[in-house]
Each structure stands twice: as structure tokens, then as C-alpha cells.
Amino acid sequence: MPATLEDATATTKVETKVERLSRRQFCLCCVGGAAFTAAGGWLTPRQAFAEARGIVSLIKDSAAASPIVTHRLRNNVSVFEGSGGNIGVLTGPDGKVLIDAGIGVSRPQITKALAGLGRDPVTHLINTHWHFDHTDGNAWLNAVGAKIVAQENTRRHLSEVQRVEDWDYNFLPPPSGGIPSEVFASEHRLKLNGISIGLKKYDGGAHTDSDISVTFGEADIVHVADTFWNGIYPFIDHSTGGSIDGMIAASDANLAATTDTTIIIPGHGHPVSNRAELEEFRDMLVAIRENVAALKKQGRSRDETVAAKPTAAFDAKWGNFVIDPGFFTRLVYEGV
Numbered sequence: 001m002p003a004t005l006e007d008a009t010a011t012t013k014v015e016t017k018v019e020r021l022s023r024r025q026f027c028l029c030c031v032g033g034a035a036f037t038a039a040g041g042w043l044t045p046r047q048a049f050a051e052a053r054g055i056v057s058l059i060k061d062s063a064a065a066s067p068i069v070t071h072r073l074r075n076n077v078s079v080f081e082g083s084g085g086n087i088g089v090l091t092g093p094d095g096k097v098l099i100d101a102g103i104g105v106s107r108p109q110i111t112k113a114l115a116g117l118g119r120d121p122v123t124h125l126i127n128t129h130w131h132f133d134h135t136d137g138n139a140w141l142n143a144v145g146a147k148i149v150a151q152e153n154t155r156r157h158l159s160e161v162q163r164v165e166d167w168d169y170n171f172l173p174p175p176s177g178g179i180p181s182e183v184f185a186s187e188h189r190l191k192l193n194g195i196s197i198g199l200k201k202y203d204g205g206a207h208t209d210s211d212i213s214v215t216f217g218e219a220d221i222v223h224v225a226d227t228f229w230n231g232i233y234p235f236i237d238h239s240t241g242g243s244i245d246g247m248i249a250a251s252d253a254n255l256a257a258t259t260d261t262t263i264i265i266p267g268h269g270h271p272v273s274n275r276a277e278l279e280e281f282r283d284m285l286v287a288i289r290e291n292v293a294a295l296k297k298q299g300r301s302r303d304e305t306v307a308a309k310p311t312a313a314f315d316a317k318w319g320n321f322v323i324d325p326g327f328f329t330r331l332v333y334e335g336v
């Protein structure tokens with residue numbers, strides 16, 4: 001970790017003009033949800049912030065200790081599970097191509113997992129969006145030779161010190177090598193290791209305003225970034241352009257772009273998925289969106305809507321990860 005949370009805290013007072021939200025907000029929001037559960041009630045921002053500092057440290061400690069599990073798919077495409085978001089890997093004579101970078105402290109385990117896929121160096125890293133748990137490893141991967149490619153909003157968010165007002169907290173950009181050097185607006189194509197790689201931004205905002213899908217054409221495999229959380233409620237980042245309707249639109253786009261034989265890599269959750277699971281995710285989003293919108297239309301406040309448990313029919317399956325039912329309801333409520 002180049003810039004620790006403690007380092008960032010020290011800069012809080014001198015960077016009050018910076019108003020952008022955190023590139024680490026994913027983690028902070030998640031721990032906000034976790035803090036709600038642990039305390040049995042809402043924390044004030046300052047309490048939640050204090051709580052978050054400890055829990056983010058725990059997340060990093062946990063990543064540092066977690067092994068990386070390699071799932072081999074087909075056509076020299078694999079996926080690594082165990083450090084932040086699911087990491088796609090294409091191997092071959094043009095060098096290894098990574099889809100997302102995981103958490104920086106996982107470098108030893110990721111290095112070992114990469115070696116297990118052959119001796120080709122890492123030459124390319126594609127970021128699916130700007131969040132910390134997908135880009136924290138950018139700097140070390142660039143240092144070992146990876147050119148970083150992303151949608152232009154990913155570079156913009158990573159290039160700025162970001163102020164999180166609610167958390168009374170500033171986050172520092174990564175070292176310059178960790179910032180994508182090649183960006184595009186809507187679509188980009190690469191041909192590496194005999195595979196056609198298609199990068200495509202989701203229209204409008206989905207999980208953020210920077211999400212892209214990465215398609216390995218000949219392999220019939222697609223990494224759909226954090227527009228799909230397999231079997232768990234997703235985070236939606238309103239601070240940088242995400243919304244429930246954008247998530248539903250992205251799910252529809254993913255369904256339109258895949259078939260029953262496509263292997264789908266979700267941003268989080270079990271990393272080897274398929275169209276049937278994606279469809280179930282999409283149907284869950286639509287049903288909960290309708291429930292929450294109906295309650296909001298009746299004039300219920302956010303907390304009253306949470307208390308009405310509009311996710312109840314789905315909680316046993318989807319509510320067991322860091323985005324708990326109450327927190328997911330809040331995220332949906334904000335967007336309808």
C-alpha cells in the first residue's frame with residue numbers, strides 16, 4: 001500500500017478544497033453497512049468513519065493473508081479469486097493480460113498464481129472501473145511491465161485526490177505508474193495471444209460511470225465488472241454515477257450480449273458464472289427496485305422503507321455478504 005489510510009488521514013486538514021468522492025468509497029460504504037449491522041443502528045458519519053478505519057485495515061489484513069484460487073476456464077483464460085474483485089487472466093506469447101488488479105497487499109500471492117500460469121511476463125492490465133478493490137494493485141503491476149488500459153472516467157477518478165465529506169476523509173491518488181496510460185470513451189479493441197479482446201463501456205452509469213465489459217471473443221467469455229455480483233447484493237456507487245436503473249440496464253445489456261454457452265465472470269461472488277445466474281440477478285434487481293419505488297411513492301422515508309423490508313423474499317440467498325439487506329435498500333431508495 002503506497003498511501004496508507006493513516007497517511008491519508010494526516011492530510012485531511014490541508015486538502016479541504018478537494019470535493020471529489022473517494023476512490024475507496026466501495027470499501028467505506030461496505031463497512032458502513034457492516035457497521036450498521038454490528039451496532040444495531042445507524043452510526044453518525046464520524047462514528048462510521050472511525051469504525052471504517054479499523055475495518056478497512058481488517059480488509060487489507062485479510063487480503064494479505066488470503067490465498068489466490070485459480071479457476072482455469074478455456075482458450076488460456078483463467079480467473080483469480082481472493083483479492084478484491086475477480087481478476088481475469090489471458091496468457092500467451094504476447095504476455096499476460098490481466099482484467100483488474102486486486103488489492104496491493106496481495107502481490108506475493110498474485111505473483112505466485114501468475115507464475116502458475118506460465119512464464120510469460122505481464123504486459124497488459126485492463127481496469128474494469130476505478131474502485132479501490134479493482135485498482136489498488138495497479139502500481140506494482142505497472143512496475144513489472146503492465147500497460148494499463150481503462151475507460152477515461154477511470155483515469156479521471158484515479159488522477160485526483162478525493163474528498164469524502166461524510167467520512168471526513170481524503171484519499172490520495174496512486175503513484176503515477178498506477179494511473180491508466182491508455183484510455184478510451186466508449187469502445188476499444190485489442191488482439192493479443194490470438195484472442196480478440198473487446199472493451200465496451202456501459203451506456204450511462206451502472207455501478208459507476210466508468211464500468212466496462214471485457215469480452216474474449218474466440219473464448220466466448222466475458223468479464224462484466226461490478227455490473228454483476230453473483231449471488232450477493234451489489235454495491236451501487238451514486239457518488240460517481242451509479243444507479244439501480246443503470247444496473248438493470250447493464251444487466252439487460254449483459255443478457256443481450258451472451259448466450260447459454262458464454263462463461264460470465266462477475267465482479268464479485270463465485271467467479272465462474274453463466275447466463276442463468278445473471279438472469280436471476282437481473283430479476284432480483286427489478287423486483288426489489290419495484291418494491292422500494294412503491295414504498296417511496298407512498299411517502300415513506302428511507303428508514304421507514306428499510307423497516308418495511310422490501311428485500312425480504314431475496315435476503316436468504318442474496319443478503320449474506322457485506323452489502324446487507326438494509327444497506328442495499330438504502331442504495332436502491334436513493335436511485336428511484
Ligand SMILES: [Zn+2]
Nearest residue numbers: 026131207226
Ligand atoms: Zn466496484
